[in-house]
Amino acid sequence: MPFSMNFFFEVLIGGLLSGVMYSLVALGFVLIYKASGVFNFAQGAMVYFAALTFAGIVDAGAPLWLAFILAFLAMVVLGVLTERIVLRPLVNQPQITLFMATIGLAFFIEGVAQISWGASTRRIDLGIQDEPIAWLMDNYNLNVSTFDLVAALIAGMLVGLLALFFQKTKVGRALRAVADDHQAAMSIGIPLQHIWAIIWTVAGFVALVAGMLWGARNGAQFALTYVALKALPVLILGGFTSIPGAIVGGLIIGSTEKLAEVFFGPYVGGGIENWFPYVLALLFLLVRPEGLFGEKHIDRV
Amino acid sequence: MFYRETGQFKTSYAADQQFFPIRQDRIGIALLLLVAFVGVPLFATDYWFSAILIPFLIFSLAALGLNILTGYAGQLSLGSAAFMAVGAFGAYNFILRVPGMPVIPAFLLGGLCAAAVGILFGLPSLRIKGFYLAVATLAAQFFVVWALTKFGWFSNYSSSGVITAQDISVFGYGVDSPMEKYLLTLVIVAVMAVLAKNLVRSNTGRSWMAVRDMDVAAEVIGIPLMKTKLLAFAVSSFYCGVAGAMAAYCYLGTVEPDYFTLDLSFKILFMIIIGGVGSILGAFLGSGFIVLLPIFLNITVHPLFSLLGLDVSTAVASNLELMVFGGLIIFFLAVEPHGLARLWQIAKEKLRIWPFPH
Numbered sequence: 001m002p003f004s005m006n007f008f009f010e011v012l013i014g015g016l017l018s019g020v021m022y023s024l025v026a027l028g029f030v031l032i033y034k035a036s037g038v039f040n041f042a043q044g045a046m047v048y049f050a051a052l053t054f055a056g057i058v059d060a061g062a063p064l065w066l067a068f069i070l071a072f073l074a075m076v077v078l079g080v081l082t083e084r085i086v087l088r089p090l091v092n093q094p095q096i097t098l099f100m101a102t103i104g105l106a107f108f109i110e111g112v113a114q115i116s117w118g119a120s121t122r123r124i125d126l127g128i129q130d131e132p133i134a135w136l137m138d139n140y141n142l143n144v145s146t147f148d149l150v151a152a153l154i155a156g157m158l159v160g161l162l163a164l165f166f167q168k169t170k171v172g173r174a175l176r177a178v179a180d181d182h183q184a185a186m187s188i189g190i191p192l193q194h195i196w197a198i199i200w201t202v203a204g205f206v207a208l209v210a211g212m213l214w215g216a217r218n219g220a221q222f223a224l225t226y227v228a229l230k231a232l233p234v235l236i237l238g239g240f241t242s243i244p245g246a247i248v249g250g251l252i253i254g255s256t257e258k259l260a261e262v263f264f265g266p267y268v269g270g271g272i273e274n275w276f277p278y279v280l281a282l283l284f285l286l287v288r289p290e291g292l293f294g295e296k297h298i299d300r301v
Numbered sequence: 302m303f304y305r306e307t308g309q310f311k312t313s314y315a316a317d318q319q320f321f322p323i324r325q326d327r328i329g330i331a332l333l334l335l336v337a338f339v340g341v342p343l344f345a346t347d348y349w350f351s352a353i354l355i356p357f358l359i360f361s362l363a364a365l366g367l368n369i370l371t372g373y374a375g376q377l378s379l380g381s382a383a384f385m386a387v388g389a390f391g392a393y394n395f396i397l398r399v400p401g402m403p404v405i406p407a408f409l410l411g412g413l414c415a416a417a418v419g420i421l422f423g424l425p426s427l428r429i430k431g432f433y434l435a436v437a438t439l440a441a442q443f444f445v446v447w448a449l450t451k452f453g454w455f456s457n458y459s460s461s462g463v464i465t466a467q468d469i470s471v472f473g474y475g476v477d478s479p480m481e482k483y484l485l486t487l488v489i490v491a492v493m494a495v496l497a498k499n500l501v502r503s504n505t506g507r508s509w510m511a512v513r514d515m516d517v518a519a520e521v522i523g524i525p526l527m528k529t530k531l532l533a534f535a536v537s538s539f540y541c542g543v544a545g546a547m548a549a550y551c552y553l554g555t556v557e558p559d560y561f562t563l564d565l566s567f568k569i570l571f572m573i574i575i576g577g578v579g580s581i582l583g584a585f586l587g588s589g590f591i592v593l594l595p596i597f598l599n600i601t602v603h604p605l606f607s608l609l610g611l612d613v614s615t616a617v618a619s620n621l622e623l624m625v626f627g628g629l630i631i632f633f634l635a636v637e638p639h640g641l642a643r644l645w646q647i648a649k650e651k652l653r654i655w656p657f658p659h
């Protein structure tokens with residue numbers, strides 16, 4: 001196919017906007033990792049659960065806002081239960097143990113989600129048009145979907161909100177203290193367990209937003225959990241502890257995978273979208289293991 | 302009363318270093334092998350062989366491989382299924398392209414191919430660890446399956462992507478029936494388990510454990526990190542590769558990339574968590590548990606629910622299985638992080654002083 005600048009930009013923008021979705025999922029990972037040092041593999045399952053719950057409640061005839069609140073409540077319950085049942089018995093275990101526990105948690109949540117709402121794909125209609133923006137189409141001949149743009153805006157707002165929450169509120173300050181040093185935070189009287197429950201709830205909220213947007217795009221289906229796996233290379237690129245890192249990483253992964261698929265994929269038979277981000281992250285790790293915005297880690301014996 | 306090592310004195314180094322220092326253990330293992338080699342083939346049905354025993358042995362071998370890497374060398378891997386796939390396709394291509402290739406060497410060569418791929422994807426472990434490495438092995442998982450699907454050479458340009466495995470024979474004797482396949486699997490698994498047991502208590506195994514416990518400290522006392530880690534990747538992938546080849550030839554009867562998915566990798570990881578991380582016995586216990594659990598659930602859940610007057614569809618049953626798996630993982634990590642193998646050890650200690658514990 002002849003290379004055209006216009007087409008290149010179209011792919012790039014499409015990739016960037018889908019990268020925003022990855023960022024949203026990665027954001028949930030970062031929140032939990034920052035506050036509790038747990039690498040939450042179940043984030044993808046949480047996104048799936050949230051999307052299915054939302055869709056299920058809407059299908060039952062509730063208006064969107066009510067469904068949103070109910071789904072959020074479900075995520076709160078999930079977060080609190082996770083803290084109570086999974087994290088509390090595992091406190092002071094090595095990180096890798098906690099990581100494996102969240103893999104178990106992921107399976108559990110997937111099972112619960114499918115038992116309660118069925119395994120079939122559910123449509124989510126948020127009332128946002130998924131059509132090219134006429135103005136960009138007419139003037140620059142670029143095909144950019146309204147929906148993608150709205151999704152990007154929502155993601156941006158969410159990041160702003162979280163930044164405010166972390167910097168300005170008392171809970172946010174406590175969260176940052178816990179992230180910095182568990183022991184010190186506990187010694188000045190921050191209730192660690194409450195903080196964890198809160199952070200899982202916030203991550204649940206992010207998962208809900210991500211799930212609604214992904215679900216509106218592709219339907220709330222099991223494949224969401226695989227999409228969420230893509231958040232891992234995003235984290236590696238951005239650094240595990242950085243919220244801006246999650247956003248930038250998501251944009252890089254989203255755009256490079258689409259560009260690679262469109263321009264490089266045809267030479268090797270296509271489908272490279274599925275592994276390209278991982279290999280990219282792998283190569284990146286060799287150069288800069290702490291990620292773009294991560295903190296440098298020094299080992300002591 | 303019966304399980305007591307009193308009076309068993311060691312008079313030579315060889316006696317001190319043997320596999321099972323206690324006589325009762327030796328008798329137990331001998332009995333177990335006798336049952337496995339003679340008793341089971343006499344009494345088991347074809348269903349037992351092909352639905353329970355063969356997958357149990359194959360998964361045990363794969364879990365053994367992962368346990369070497371994760372349990373002994375401390376490198377978490379989510380790509381075991383990919384290495385199994387490499388082993389399966391390696392064996393397939395050797396048998397296909399080398400005339401007169403005997404089966405067992407083909408399995409081993411398949412394992413060697415997997416080892417080579419394992420070393421390649423193990424290279425990042427020199428710079429990264431923990432879940433960073435887990436992501437690197439995810440790259441292996443997705444890349445390998447994609448490459449095996451996309452490049453026709455691997456599957457001999459089969460149009461469907463599903464290849465029927467060739468008939469196999471050992472020393473001119475055809476291995477067709479489930480029982481013969483079971484015996485072939487059993488021999489390979491038994492030999493490789495003995496090798497693994499020996500390996501982990503050798504110099505190599507001790508270096509692995511040192512690296513697992515703290516790699517910086519291990520390096521300081523003079524353990525070459527690169528060699529040790531890559532060796533762990535190579536040996537682990539070799540075991541997984543052989544397991545994959547056997548899965549294709551002795552269990553599935555087909556060679557297909559779609560079998561070796563991420564879910565299979567997780568399954569094998571669950572086996573070692575439930576069985577016991579860093580234990581040879583644990584690999585077998587975990588594999589047995591995971592193979593039997595769905596069957597057990599199938600048998601128990603349906604009558605249970607029909608008692609309550611509920612009808613359970615297969616979808617619900619499989620989701621229940623997911624939940625039970627997930628729940629068990631969390632349960633084991635919280636309550637018994639060393640898994641079933643540790644329970645067995647505790648049982649043995651209790652047994653030593655039974656029936657007079659004071």
